[in-house]
Amino acid sequence: GNSVTQMEGPVTLSEEAFLTINCTYTATGYPSLFWYVQYPGEGLQLLLKATKADDKGSNKGFEATYRKETTSFHLEKGSVQVSDSAVYFCALKTSYDKVIFGPGTSLSVIP
Amino acid sequence: DVKVTQSSRYLVKRTGEKVFLECVQDMDHENMFWYRQDPGLGLRLIYFSYDVKMKEKGDIPEGYSVSREKKERFSLILESASTNQTSMYLCASSSFRAVGDEQYFGPGTRLTVT
Numbered sequence: 001g002n003s004v005t006q007m008e009g010p011v012t013l014s015e016e017a018f019l020t021i022n023c024t025y026t027a028t029g030y031p032s033l034f035w036y037v038q039y040p041g042e043g044l045q046l047l048l049k050a051t052k053a054d055d056k057g058s059n060k061g062f063e064a065t066y067r068k069e070t071t072s073f074h075l076e077k078g079s080v081q082v083s084d085s086a087v088y089f090c091a092l093k094t095s096y097d098k099v100i101f102g103p104g105t106s107l108s109v110i111p
Numbered sequence: 112d113v114k115v116t117q118s119s120r121y122l123v124k125r126t127g128e129k130v131f132l133e134c135v136q137d138m139d140h141e142n143m144f145w146y147r148q149d150p151g152l153g154l155r156l157i158y159f160s161y162d163v164k165m166k167e168k169g170d171i172p173e174g175y176s177v178s179r180e181k182k183e184r185f186s187l188i189l190e191s192a193s194t195n196q197t198s199m200y201l202c203a204s205s206s207f208r209a210v211g212d213e214q215y216f217g218p219g220t221r222l223t224v225t
Contacts, residue, residue: 032211043115043201043216044154051211089154096207097142097161099214103153 002027004102006090012108013080021075021105023064023090031092033057033066033073034099038087047075047088080109114138115217117202123223130189132220134202141207143185144214145169145177148199160185161207192224 006023013019025031032051036044048057053068062077073090090102118133136143144159146169156169158177166177174196178186185204189196199221203214 034213036216041218043218044203044214045216046213049211049213051209093210096210096212097159097205098144098156099205101154103151 002031002092002094002100004090004092004100006088006102007105008103010106010108012110015082015109015111016079017109019075019077019080019084019107021088021090021107023073023075023102025071025073025090025092027071027092027094027100029094031094033064034091034093035062035064035073035075036089036091036101038089038104040086044089080107082109082111085109115202115204115215117200117217117220119220120218121221121223123225124189124192125225126193128189128192128224130192130222130224132187132189132200132202132222134185134187134204134217135183136185136204136215137183138204138206138215139182140204140215141182142205142214143179144203144205145175145185145187146201146203147171148201148219154201157187192222194224196222197224198222 034049035047037047048059050057050066056065087104115136145157146154160179176188202217205214
């Protein structure tokens with residue numbers, strides 16, 4: 001069946017460090033891929049998405065490229081800030097309704 | 112600005128009580144979802160609905176029911192609350208137009224059952 005695997009963390013980085021959160025997936029067909037972010041005490045919100053192979057999603061300095069050959073959608077940011085501290089969820093969607101979420105990766109950025 | 116609202120941010124109920132969690136979206140979305148979020152377990156789908164009066168079981172429907180009488184409103188019901196239902200509950204909605212359309216989430220309701 002469809003599934004998403006991501007590093008669970010927690011990940012702790014110093015401000016201005018480079019961030020990578022790995023995400024790999026298993027899916028039939030051609031999924032759309034997403035990264036959601038959850039700030040403390042809030043619901044999830046979309047960070048970026050990619051709907052076909054080789055697409056790059058980007059937002060707020062974060063980027064992820066849809067790699068069909070490696071079934072991956074790794075999240076990267078060149079210089080993290082304290083305000084990026086949150087939980088990050090990789091997700092996929094193969095149909096018009098349900099989303100499959102990864103377990104989430106907790107990120108703490110220290111000054 | 113698109114919005115999904117949930118009736119309460121925090122709720123404390125006693126074991127055995129009937130609990131209603133309400134969710135409203137203003138985006139005219141067909142799909143609506145209820146998840147629970149627990150540390151170490153991520154998001155788990157309880158129920159979803161793709162149309163008024165339609166519902167589908169998710170991964171963990173036991174102990175829950177849902178109601179969707181209007182397109183914009185999706186209610187989660189705990190018929191007899193138990194302590195193992197203490198959790199964060201998240202509502203979400205999405206359109207049925209494209210696989211690439213994302214889900215929009217409410218702020219969550221943190222339910223404590225004592």
